[in-house]
Amino acid sequence: MAHRKFHGVFPYLVSPIDERGRVKDAVLARLVDDLIGAGVHGLTPLGSTGEFAYLDRQQRRGIVEVVVQAARRRVPVVAGVAATTIADAVRQAQEYAALGVDGILAILEAYFPLPEDGVVAYFTAVANAIALPVVLYTNPQFQRSDLTLPAIERLARTDNIRYLKDASSDTGRLLSILNAVGDRIRVFSASAHIPACVMLIGGVGWMAGPACVVPRQSVRLYDLCRAGEWQEAMRLQRGLWRINRVFAKYNLAACIKGGLELQGYEVGAPLAPQMPLSDAGRAEVKAVLAELGALPAAR
């Protein structure tokens, strides 16, 4: 399979939805354009930050359409597919492939616990349904079924399963994965890891919500890591880490949407019954963005 290799900073895009349930196309398109202008290496709609778990089929499709069109193939778009059944996941993956995405971030939702054979069957079916590279997503915090190392080893044998994005906070787990399947699977960090550490151990970038609000700083951090400028990278990383931790304190979607509102993007609140960012949360997000030089001058 020939494809541009995914690497670098992939912001998890928020999903701006208006009060009548419609995708706010213009604001999402402007955000996409600005992020590309800031140098990000790819875009990931329908991740956790993108509230995939709160959107219906039509809203999800709408988000992907807007992002693909606004990106104009300048950077790869890797869309999240999340389902409890194989049938639904395959349908989503094929639908987004037809819309022109460059890769699929495959997320397994589960209600009852699922044995490893079922987990492997799910991800394999998604990969077999499309001719695009697949990023395995694992998040022990929010998911009921997790990808074990043996499951990952089995999945690595499928040709177009090429990447993994791990949303645990256990960085050692990533090194174990790299030790086991590092020749076949490339690893992206998430916002619960320290990106500089994941780069040090052999990661190829990160997919994370905070990159929506600090894209330039994120790209700079990536460049420093790639150049082996570790001391300078850590200086920047220390400041950026504050934003990850503020965002971990609150509802993630509320935080990123709140931060983008402060930057002038009218992305609205997360879908109810999720609550908008509290006043205290808003003040804290504002303070950390100001500190990082990520607020417009007039504000």
Added chain:
Amino acid sequence: MAHRKFHGVFPYLVSPIDERGRVKDAVLARLVDDLIGAGVHGLTPLGSTGEFAYLDRQQRRGIVEVVVQAARRRVPVVAGVAATTIADAVRQAQEYAALGVDGILAILEAYFPLPEDGVVAYFTAVANAIALPVVLYTNPQFQRSDLTLPAIERLARTDNIRYLKDASSDTGRLLSILNAVGDRIRVFSASAHIPACVMLIGGVGWMAGPACVVPRQSVRLYDLCRAGEWQEAMRLQRGLWRINRVFAKYNLAACIKGGLELQGYEVGAPLAPQMPLSDAGRAEVKAVLAELGALPAAR
């Protein structure tokens, strides 16, 4: 609000779906008819056993339609509504109300943790959207947000929130709820509690998957409890408890579907990637059903 008071044995119906994703109407209708013939007091489609988390909008609607039509108003039908957003939950509740259900079992799905205000907003919105009694559903094992006692006290003030079904295994929690809101909220047991104990402390019945395969024995147990024949009730309960525990060992939907297949209902397997009941599981289910006299003579 005038309504037949819900009480007694409400089997959680399975959702028979064929390989092309269509509801198997005939087998579901026959199951409904047989359960009513066996004396059950109500029917609950789209509970956990009914794989609500694995069905799409059309399948869910189909299941409710078949059950309402097959029940022919002989017993109340209380359909499960499960969503992550208020908008989706309200839409489902109104759709099922229009189809003729007698009550709603309200289930909150969540991806990000939700503060109590959000939990209360969700259930209140569902109740306000319909003119039917609402059963609150709480299941700390499978759900990411649980109903705390303070949240239940707040919800009990809404007129048509009249029942609660608790799927924890903490029976003391039910007594605390009854102590606090027992004058306004009636409590149903789930299969993780001992039904006889829940009846003893003031419960009004149980909503549970196993009642699909042992309806007569379940109704007999209920009658004994209502009559205060506790020693006799416990003799029966001890045997029935084995079935609950076998079912707790395996995927619940796979077990109930497997048991019904043994009884001659071609309900099929749970939706993939859930796995069908294993051979060992099937043997164990068969043994316990035989012991309880719940297998057809010829088998």
Added chain:
Amino acid sequence: MAHRKFHGVFPYLVSPIDERGRVKDAVLARLVDDLIGAGVHGLTPLGSTGEFAYLDRQQRRGIVEVVVQAARRRVPVVAGVAATTIADAVRQAQEYAALGVDGILAILEAYFPLPEDGVVAYFTAVANAIALPVVLYTNPQFQRSDLTLPAIERLARTDNIRYLKDASSDTGRLLSILNAVGDRIRVFSASAHIPACVMLIGGVGWMAGPACVVPRQSVRLYDLCRAGEWQEAMRLQRGLWRINRVFAKYNLAACIKGGLELQGYEVGAPLAPQMPLSDAGRAEVKAVLAELGALPAAR
């Protein structure tokens, strides 16, 4: 083995320790005498409520000595043995046997997870070291290793392992245990279960901290359950349940000690860094004791 069969209400005694670390003999002896006067069927020093985990070897021995002497063989004394090593557990069991206890409550402490063979080895070694009946203790909340049903079945084959006290809140687990080994192992409830429910399913009593402060009411509840007066039992149980739930909100030892102080027993505070009962907790304990008629008239 001939022994008085254990049954009924066994208060978990607190461990009154003065500021210099010495056992407050007089207050403990008076409490023992009063509890026996109130009709309790046995006494259990060095349970969770007795802060076994906070006492050194000499303090533990002192507590057992005082209780055995004050009980004057009027009711059986079942002392807690808790250790991480077999060597220490055997030593404790033999020491308390020599002091004249009537049974041992065997508690396994663990730091690293322990496989089932290790769990079985521990309890078997304790039982083999003494010629007294052993009560298995299991508490999934506070212990790192729990007794699985297969482990209990293996242990039930040892002659003097005759009882089990389960401190989970999963009452169904008790019925599973009774179904499996009910002919060899008798089951005591803990304060996280509803005692009336455990009696209904075949339990023989309860070992619990709250019985220290409401002994008469507890004995009355036991008598009603034994007589099959379930409705009356539940009326009493509903009130008593409030006390269990108040005590579950706070540090258990602090609560029982605080309640006893309100009743005129100068048992002091739990050992530091545990905190004494807060003012709010004290007010809540006082209110519930007053409601149950368990406070001295003058207060």
Added chain:
Amino acid sequence: MAHRKFHGVFPYLVSPIDERGRVKDAVLARLVDDLIGAGVHGLTPLGSTGEFAYLDRQQRRGIVEVVVQAARRRVPVVAGVAATTIADAVRQAQEYAALGVDGILAILEAYFPLPEDGVVAYFTAVANAIALPVVLYTNPQFQRSDLTLPAIERLARTDNIRYLKDASSDTGRLLSILNAVGDRIRVFSASAHIPACVMLIGGVGWMAGPACVVPRQSVRLYDLCRAGEWQEAMRLQRGLWRINRVFAKYNLAACIKGGLELQGYEVGAPLAPQMPLSDAGRAEVKAVLAELGALPAAR
């Protein structure tokens, strides 16, 4: 307070105990001597690997005595103090200080959950009882009470609380701690973190069981990190990580003791009911030690 600053590789020493419960002085002294010869920067008796939770008072004292004497002040000895009560912890700390240790690793054991004030009181009392630097120990996996960031900030104000060793696997937590109190508290890694990552973000070394069996390789890794030779460090780290992961699969004490036995140190098995390393575990440990060049030639 003047003290040699702690930094570098501190092996968590095992506790060799013979079948009669006595410390095996000679083998422990030889291990200490060899580790110092291999270049380690300090020694930590009575950590998790040292089975502190399984040793009685006399055994703990014996271990510290042997280590202090064998070390002959060539490297600092930081002994573990672990207790549930302040009184016991203070006694231990003063006893080990009198024996000549250079610092205390302070571990809080808990049975009941402890509010933050109690946690702070415990560690403060230990620090105030001695004139030695204190290392805070936090291990969310095995401990019932964890050190929150606010608690650490409060404790950092105590003069001789100078270090923290974190045994979680959440490396980001360490960066948050360094961001908050990095000017007052130095941070050591544990075997669940990738040491090279902890060094990158500003750590000063690691305290870990595996360093007992691969001391030279550990010191080399530390030197590479200090020199900023990150690529070379990661090459070594990748191999060493395998040993951490093998050890995480089994009982930690059994693994390190088993590895040392393979290297010719007759340290024996962990205390019962802990199980000795299984044959499979032994083979796996042997393979990884061989791969790292950490087995004697003749074996």
